[in-house]
Amino acid sequence: MSRALAILVIVVAACRGPAPQAPRPPEPHGPIPTTPEQPTELPAQITWERVRSAADIPPMPPPAGTFRVHLIDVGTGLAILVQGHDFALLYDAGTNDPAEKPVRVLAYLAAALGASGDGLCVDRGQPAPRQRVKIDHVVLSHPHADHGSAMDLVIHCYDVANMWDSGRINETVFYREILTAVGASATAHYHTAADVPGDHVVGVKGTEIKIAKWDRFSEGDSIHLGESAKFTILHAEGKKLADPNQNSVVIAVALGTARLLLVGDAESGDREDPSAPVGDIEQFLIEQHAADIRADILQVGHHGSMTSSRRAFLDAVKPHLALVSSGPKLYGKVKLPDSVVLEALKAIGATILRTDEHDDHCDVDQRLGGDSGPGGCDSYVITIAPGQPAAQSP
Numbered sequence: 001m002s003r004a005l006a007i008l009v010i011v012v013a014a015c016r017g018p019a020p021q022a023p024r025p026p027e028p029h030g031p032i033p034t035t036p037e038q039p040t041e042l043p044a045q046i047t048w049e050r051v052r053s054a055a056d057i058p059p060m061p062p063p064a065g066t067f068r069v070h071l072i073d074v075g076t077g078l079a080i081l082v083q084g085h086d087f088a089l090l091y092d093a094g095t096n097d098p099a100e101k102p103v104r105v106l107a108y109l110a111a112a113l114g115a116s117g118d119g120l121c122v123d124r125g126q127p128a129p130r131q132r133v134k135i136d137h138v139v140l141s142h143p144h145a146d147h148g149s150a151m152d153l154v155i156h157c158y159d160v161a162n163m164w165d166s167g168r169i170n171e172t173v174f175y176r177e178i179l180t181a182v183g184a185s186a187t188a189h190y191h192t193a194a195d196v197p198g199d200h201v202v203g204v205k206g207t208e209i210k211i212a213k214w215d216r217f218s219e220g221d222s223i224h225l226g227e228s229a230k231f232t233i234l235h236a237e238g239k240k241l242a243d244p245n246q247n248s249v250v251i252a253v254a255l256g257t258a259r260l261l262l263v264g265d266a267e268s269g270d271r272e273d274p275s276a277p278v279g280d281i282e283q284f285l286i287e288q289h290a291a292d293i294r295a296d297i298l299q300v301g302h303h304g305s306m307t308s309s310r311r312a313f314l315d316a317v318k319p320h321l322a323l324v325s326s327g328p329k330l331y332g333k334v335k336l337p338d339s340v341v342l343e344a345l346k347a348i349g350a351t352i353l354r355t356d357e358h359d360d361h362c363d364v365d366q367r368l369g370g371d372s373g374p375g376g377c378d379s380y381v382i383t384i385a386p387g388q389p390a391a392q393s394p
């Protein structure tokens with residue numbers, strides 16, 4: 001092969017296998033049956049490749065028993081696609097780079113899942129797709145534009161079966177457009193951590209939106225994804241907290257014997273050194289879900305900001321692989337990630353994959369989604385393959 005592929009292999013220690021399950025309360029709001037536990041003691045093999053163009057994105061689902069996690073370079077935002085042979089889950093779809101809406105996410109989804117929808121779903125001048133493609137689950141971690149600016153288009157363009165949202169209303173245009181798309185979707189079942197209004201009508205920025213299929217989810221709910229795959233809600237807060245980051249829907253995704261932790265912009269508190277005491281959602285997760293936050297792969301909280309990734313939290317998660325999604329736009333006065341957070345990740349032995357490294361010297365012909373601003377150069381496909389019996393040491 002002409003291009004050098006940096007492929008590293010992590011063998012997940014067999015003892016990491018299925019984490020001991022804490023007893024769970026009944027799941028009165030769990031709308032989808034809990035997946036049966038199907039543990040295997042074989043270690044998973046985790047490999048990854050940088051995506052330099054759409055040609056590097058596998059166009060077919062992985063084979064049974066293998067899973068993919070796609071870290072999509074959306075510029076200054078977050079979008080992660082999780083894929084098995086029988087499901088697809090998209091966690092966030094947004095960017096703070098205005099020119100980027102929808103090109104990076106939709107270009108990536110078209111390559112990975114197939115183009116879907118109508119003329120709004122492709123670049124201008126391109127023929128409309130002739131099909132509609134299903135996405136089983138879309139999760140909005142919290143209502144900030146860098147996590148949801150392209151989500152209305154995803155819901156418009158794809159047959160999204162389930163949409164998960166904290167339910168914390170943000171009086172913004174992008175959030176209104178997401179809920180409008182959910183209300184108009186022929187397929188989407190809407191799940192929120194907030195109470196469901198009796199009339200199924202929600203008002204956002206001057207518009208009343210009716211959503212017919214709507215129910216509530218709770219912390220501890222476990223949702224079947226596919227064969228040997230499920231996700232569990234570890235943090236669900238629908239109240240209107242001062243900072244929407246505190247509403248981040250945190251999910252632990254079990255993919256065979258591997259574990260992926262998606263935390264959105266969950267924080268510990270103010271911007272401080274990782275050695276500072278843990279707080280806020282990170283403290284809650286350590287205290288309430290110590291076993292379930294152990295993960296092989298961590299989406300690093302808040303784009304690698306010093307608001308998150310306290311050392312105590314990283315020690316509890318102990319990831320082999322740390323996914324940092326960030327771009328050139330400032331968050332407040334700072335560009336993320338913070339170097340001290342990267343150092344803390346290295347100190348626990350994690351390998352870091354970043355979406356912000358090649359924006360300035362990317363081959364524009366291969367920039368995923370076209371040459372219009374940052375993003376599209378540093379996506380990664382992470383493959384989780386079942387372990388081989390020979391790899392098991394006595």
Ligand SMILES: [Zn+2]
Pocket residue numbers: 077144146147265302303
């Ligand atoms: Zn964010």
Ligand SMILES: [Zn+2]
Pocket residue numbers: 142144244245265
């Ligand atoms: Zn945020």
